Amino acid sequence: MAVIVHKDFQFIVQGITGREALNFTRECLEYGSKIIGGVTPGKGGREVYGVSVYDTVREITERERVDGTVITVPLAFAPDAAFEAIDAGIKEIVIITEGIPRKDASAVVEYAALRGARVIGPNCLGVITPDVCRFGSLGGPAVDCRKAFKPGVVGVMSRSGGMTTEICNALTLSGLGVSTAISIGGDPVIGSTYADLIPLFEADEDTRAVVVYSEPGGTAEAELARWTQENNSRLPIVAFVAGRFMDEMPGMSFGHAGTVVNKKVDSPADKMRRMREAGISVAEEIGDIPDLVRERIGN
Amino acid sequence: MKFYEFEAKQLLRKHGIPLVRGEVAETAKAAKKIAAEIDGPVILKAQVIAPGLTATSVREASDPAEAKAAAAELLEIDDGGRKPKGVLVEARPSGPTYSLSFTYDGTAKLPVIAGSDLAGKIDDIGDEHPNRIVRRHFSALFPFSDYIAKELVRSMGFGGGDLNRMTRIVSGLARLFLKYDLADLDITSLVKLDDGSFVLRDVEADLEIEARHRQRPMLDELGFAKDDLRQVREPTEFELEGARIDAEDPRGIISPIAEFDGNIGLVIGAGGGSLTLTDAVRKHGGRPANYAAIGGNPSVDKARRLTKLVLSKPGVDKVAVMSNVVSNTRADLVARGVIKAIVEMGYEPADKILIFRVPGAWEADAAKILKKYGIEYCDRTVSISEAARRAVEKAG
Numbered sequence: 082m083a084v085i086v087h088k089d090f091q092f093i094v095q096g097i098t099g100r101e102a103l104n105f106t107r108e109c110l111e112y113g114s115k116i117i118g119g120v121t122p123g124k125g126g127r128e129v130y131g132v133s134v135y136d137t138v139r140e141i142t143e144r145e146r147v148d149g150t151v152i153t154v155p156l157a158f159a160p161d162a163a164f165e166a167i168d169a170g171i172k173e174i175v176i177i178t179e180g181i182p183r184k185d186a187s188a189v190v191e192y193a194a195l196r197g198a199r200v201i202g203p204n205c206l207g208v209i210t211p212d213v214c215r216f217g218s219l220g221g222p223a224v225d226c227r228k229a230f231k232p233g234v235v236g237v238m239s240r241s242g243g244m245t246t247e248i249c250n251a252l253t254l255s256g257l258g259v260s261t262a263i264s265i266g267g268d269p270v271i272g273s274t275y276a277d278l279i280p281l282f283e284a285d286e287d288t289r290a291v292v293v294y295s296e297p298g299g300t301a302e303a304e305l306a307r308w309t310q311e312n313n314s315r316l317p318i319v320a321f322v323a324g325r326f327m328d329e330m331p332g333m334s335f336g337h338a339g340t341v342v343n344k345k346v347d348s349p350a351d352k353m354r355r356m357r358e359a360g361i362s363v364a365e366e367i368g369d370i371p372d373l374v375r376e377r378i379g380n
Numbered sequence: 381m382k383f384y385e386f387e388a389k390q391l392l393r394k395h396g397i398p399l400v401r402g403e404v405a406e407t408a409k410a411a412k413k414i415a416a417e418i419d420g421p422v423i424l425k426a427q428v429i430a431p432g433l434t435a436t437s438v439r440e441a442s443d444p445a446e447a448k449a450a451a452a453e454l455l456e457i458d459d460g461g462r463k464p465k466g467v468l469v470e471a472r473p474s475g476p477t478y479s480l481s482f483t484y485d486g487t488a489k490l491p492v493i494a495g496s497d498l499a500g501k502i503d504d505i506g507d508e509h510p511n512r513i514v515r516r517h518f519s520a521l522f523p524f525s526d527y528i529a530k531e532l533v534r535s536m537g538f539g540g541g542d543l544n545r546m547t548r549i550v551s552g553l554a555r556l557f558l559k560y561d562l563a564d565l566d567i568t569s570l571v572k573l574d575d576g577s578f579v580l581r582d583v584e585a586d587l588e589i590e591a592r593h594r595q596r597p598m599l600d601e602l603g604f605a606k607d608d609l610r611q612v613r614e615p616t617e618f619e620l621e622g623a624r625i626d627a628e629d630p631r632g633i634i635s636p637i638a639e640f641d642g643n644i645g646l647v648i649g650a651g652g653g654s655l656t657l658t659d660a661v662r663k664h665g666g667r668p669a670n671y672a673a674i675g676g677n678p679s680v681d682k683a684r685r686l687t688k689l690v691l692s693k694p695g696v697d698k699v700a701v702m703s704n705v706v707s708n709t710r711a712d713l714v715a716r717g718v719i720k721a722i723v724e725m726g727y728e729p730a731d732k733i734l735i736f737r738v739p740g741a742w743e744a745d746a747a748k749i750l751k752k753y754g755i756e757y758c759d760r761t762v763s764i765s766e767a768a769r770r771a772v773e774k775a776g
Contacts, residue, residue, distance in 0.1 A: 104708070180590045181590065182561055182588045182590045182591040182594075183484050183563065183588055183590075184491075184520045184558060184561055184588065184591070185520075186489075187484060187489055187490055187491060187520040187521070188519075188520045188521040190489045191489065191490065191519060191520065191521045192521055206707075218707070219707070220707055221706070221707025221708060221740060221741055222707075222741060225705075225707065225740055225741060226707075228760070229705055229760070239652070240652065241650075241651050241652020241653070241655075241704075242651075242652075242707075243649075243650040243651060243652050243653050243703075243704040243705070243706065243707070244652035244653060244656060244704055246704065246705045246706075246707060246740075247652075247653065247656075247704035247705045247764065250705045250739075250760050251763060254760070254761060267651065267652075269484060269486055269563070270484050270486055270489050271486070271489075272489070274486065274487065276487070294652065296652065296655060299486045300485075300486050300487055301486055301487075304486075304487045321656075323652055323655035323656040323659060324655035324656075324658075324659065325659045325662075326655075326658050326659055326662055326668075327655075330612075331431045331432065331612070332430070332431040332612035333611075333612055333638070334589075334636075335636055335638070335654070335655060335671060335673070336636070336651040336652060336654060336655055336673060337651055337652070338589065338590060339486075340655070343564075344503045345503065345507070346503070365663070366660065366663060366765040367656050367660065367763065367764045367765055368763035368764060368765030368766060369765070
């Protein structure tokens with residue numbers, strides 16, 4: 082089992098000829114992912130590491146099953162690329178592109194919902210089920226990626242791409258390993274929040290606990306706390322809230338676009354309180370996460 | 381990016397939203413003149429950005445002379461190292477007061493309007509009187525339709541002519557909210573006047589920072605300078621130099637850079653890693669001298685210049701070089717840059733580096749370089765918490 086991806090998961094890369102896309106396309110192929118095409122308008126007919134490049138998404142979806150797409154096109158073209166993928170019938174859409182205004186992100190996500198598609202991101206690195214499929218750019222070069230992500234029992238959701246790898250690496254070192262990890266994105270409006278995705282982990286028999294990495298800003302943690310209280314989940318959740326120093330610096334923004342404390346609900350202190358009240362274990366230190374997971378799953 | 385209230389009001393007024401009478405004054409004398417024109421009690425609001433100034437930045441005055449004196453004091457407020465951008469002098473009509481708020485709901489992933497029959501910030505009202513707030517989501521995908529505003533206004537309890545007047549205001553604001561890429565628009569007081577009309581009294585507006593380029597025409601019209609990011613305080617010389625280093629070399633990112641008042645220099649990355657590392661240093665009793673966020677794959681030179689900047693900061697004796705497990709940042713390039721900076725400054729790298737924990741790409745090469753200078757390379761088996769603990773311990 083796996084979450085979102087599976088062993089026959091086939092995806093495409095929109096913006097495949099970009100610098101970053103070239104890197105992760107190679108890395109994904111080396112990892113064993115099935116990338117069955119790429120799209121860059123005006124570059125149809127080329128090849129990238131053996132992957133054919135097309136001008137439009139439909140040229141691929143008309144001849145093959147496409148389960149997902151990774152979008153890394155430049156900012157100004159990102160919403161259009163997402164609409165194109167949604168209209169071509171693709172159901173799992175990872176948007177890596179950073180800096181998309183929330184109005185555009187909201188429009189894309191609403192359109193996806195109308196067409197039964199799911200958006201991960203924007204401003205994320207995608208999804209990985211270790212040794213099954215890497216869908217996006219998590220973990221860097223395949224050799225490094227394999228070091229950090231070993232199959233196991235913990236699902237991971239993170240607002241930071243880098244910290245997804247950091248936490249998975251710690252879980253791998255501790256022997257717990259990772260069932261599926263999802264970099265959900267650091268923007269104020271993202272397609273899939275913790276609460277949207279946790280039912281998928283709930284249904285995944287490999288997952289025995291979930292680790293959540295969070296940051297200041299937004300209501301996603303409050304929403305997760307509410308979900309946990311309202312649903313009789315079998316899964317223990319361990320959360321870590323970074324950026325606690327920002328509680329003393331109202332209005333300052335560090336890191337991701339979504340990371341700003343303007344309202345009470347934005348503050349790490351408020352997030353930690355809500356999650357604790359909902360029975361989520363909140364790690365005081367990042368290094369405490371594996372032990373807390375073990376404690377919660379009685380292992 | 382926060383608008384000054386007078387800017388937000390200028391934008392709304394241009395689009396026919398009814399507002400209280402008033403103008404912005406740059407001098408106390410001008411404030412007196414505006415107060416005389418209003419001919420009645422006025423409110424004076426220093427135009428500031430820094431949070432926490434609400435109480436000190438607003439005064440009431442009953443006549444022009446009082447307004448002049450109040451304005452003179454308000455113009456001296458310290459707005460995070462800046463002077464206020466003038467004083468807004470306005471009439472203060474009274475009557476039944478309401479509030480409206482436009483923002484994005486990250487849970488529904490949609491824009492949302494909230495309304496209340498109480499004045500104030502919706503979030504504050506929500507804390508004490510959650511049942512006095514009504515909400516209505518709308519769409520950023522489809523054009524705004526008036527009935528959405530009408531439904532909200534109806535659920536606020538309005539009927540008759542009030543319902544139609546308020547619907548026009550709410551629709552107008554919703555369209556401007558979308559058109560101008562606002563992230564937040566708060567009408568913290570909206571008053572019904574004796575003649576039955578409504579006017580907006582207090583307005584707060586925030587621009588989506590990512591939309592500042594495409595909103596340039598509107599910002600130019602308001603006189604919003606290109607490099608003005610409306611930070612809560614003026615950037616320091618350290619921060620400006622950090623931004624320059626980042627801008628001058630497109631390879632990799634080292635921003636944001638912020639100055640703190642501690643003694644431990646931080647050469648750290650990336651986005652989430654820097655947040656976590658800064659917390660970890662503090663958790664173990666360390667006092668960070670700065671914030672940095674290395675991302676992408678910075679060149680040796682960029683790492684060198686960042687290290688020099690941090691080590692040159694008064695009160696900083698040593699640096700901790702740390703990051704989360706990296707995918708793209710090459711650990712060896714960071715190592716080269718850091719060592720080069722220290723050697724150029726005439727120090728022994730081993731005396732200046734508290735810890736080097738950058739696991740991931742090219743880590744074997746990084747370890748080799750560091751070993752040559754007698755510095756231990758901490759790999760991925762050393763957790764972020766442990767790395768921070770060691771750094772703080774060594775800093776003493």
